[in-house]
Amino acid sequence: MPQSPAPKPGILDIAPYVGGKSAIAGVAEPMKLSSNENALGAGEKARAAYEAALKNIHLYPDGRAGKLRDAVAEHYGLEPERLIFGNGSDEVFALLNQTYLTAGDNIVSGQYGFLAYRISALANQAQVKLAPEPEFKATPEALLAQVDDRTRIVYVSSPANPTGSYNTAEEIRRLHEGLPADVILVVDEAYAEFVIAPDWETSFGLARDASNIVVTRTFSKIHGLGGLRIGFGYAPLAICEAIDRIRLPFNVSVPGLDAATAAIGDEAHQQASRDLVETWRPRLTQAIKGFGFEVFPSAGNFVLVRFKDAGQAAAANDYLNSKGIIVRAVGGYGLPDCLRITIGTEDQNRAVIDALSEFAAG
Numbered sequence: 001m002p003q004s005p006a007p008k009p010g011i012l013d014i015a016p017y018v019g020g021k022s023a024i025a026g027v028a029e030p031m032k033l034s035s036n037e038n039a040l041g042a043g044e045k046a047r048a049a050y051e052a053a054l055k056n057i058h059l060y061p062d063g064r065a066g067k068l069r070d071a072v073a074e075h076y077g078l079e080p081e082r083l084i085f086g087n088g089s090d091e092v093f094a095l096l097n098q099t100y101l102t103a104g105d106n107i108v109s110g111q112y113g114f115l116a117y118r119i120s121a122l123a124n125q126a127q128v129k130l131a132p133e134p135e136f137k138a139t140p141e142a143l144l145a146q147v148d149d150r151t152r153i154v155y156v157s158s159p160a161n162p163t164g165s166y167n168t169a170e171e172i173r174r175l176h177e178g179l180p181a182d183v184i185l186v187v188d189e190a191y192a193e194f195v196i197a198p199d200w201e202t203s204f205g206l207a208r209d210a211s212n213i214v215v216t217r218t219f220s221k222i223h224g225l226g227g228l229r230i231g232f233g234y235a236p237l238a239i240c241e242a243i244d245r246i247r248l249p250f251n252v253s254v255p256g257l258d259a260a261t262a263a264i265g266d267e268a269h270q271q272a273s274r275d276l277v278e279t280w281r282p283r284l285t286q287a288i289k290g291f292g293f294e295v296f297p298s299a300g301n302f303v304l305v306r307f308k309d310a311g312q313a314a315a316a317n318d319y320l321n322s323k324g325i326i327v328r329a330v331g332g333y334g335l336p337d338c339l340r341i342t343i344g345t346e347d348q349n350r351a352v353i354d355a356l357s358e359f360a361a362g
């Protein structure tokens, strides 16, 4: 028997990422509330730009993402040359890991930290060190306690998925102050636009004068462009230049670049998306709590609901499925007794409330 080619050490130890479920057998149009997408979809301006891009899809994209770069830089008041664009912010994490990690290094993140950070770290034969989150939040102290002389990157998402918790501006500052200068702090702000807490702050300002902070954002949430895969990082120039050496030259597509550039200028759609979440996040939370289930305070466009045990969470999941509703089981995050539910449209949220009310009533 010829031997089959063996992947690099560690690759087969990686549990494949399982995305939010998107289908229920026998249900033509399920309500998909499993991936924290934008319930309103993409805005009109982004859609029009996408359609207009059709005439250019035979051309390679601008590998520098020039127009999008300028639009993002102007919108947030950032230096354009300090931006890295990726095929989703997921690719920015993968590029950071690929650029900075070698065998035996490690990354640090919270116990319930977003799984994408870990996969490419393991692919680079690095270790993943997880800080305990007894209060379902990654604190600066717990993260710093994991840092050792092989730590190269600390990942924190604020707001965090799947817990919905966030770090205050003061906590992020404390975390940064506690890190050695040669360790990169990645602050993942995928859900930034949905935060209303007054003590949260974007880390763009802190990153401006730091040599080791990368702040990431995505077009997949507030802009409703998850299917086009665009995210970016704001990083020190030296990090941008290092990453650019290995970034695939045409990593973001022509329609993706054009739609994202239009989306940045579509304030009305951003506001409508925020309003929907601000209206329904508290209503959904109150209603579900009223049925006797625990709901974690959320700063994102989703809520995490805790049931009595894993069995009850699985039964609730099945019941929601039977009503055509798909939510996210989060056993892969070590939370088998929880379900994560994306804030949907009014009709979808009412359907979730009705279904959980019936489920609670037995």
Ligand SMILES: Cc1ncc(COP(=O)(O)O)c(C=O)c1O
Binding pocket: 035, 036, 087, 088, 089, 090, 091, 114, 157, 159, 160, 161, 188, 190, 217, 218, 219, 220, 226, 229, 230, 231
């Ligand atoms: C915390 C967090 N960061 C990043 C992302 C990924 O974003 P993107 O679609 O830009 O890869 C997600 C997606 O769900 C997320 O929850």
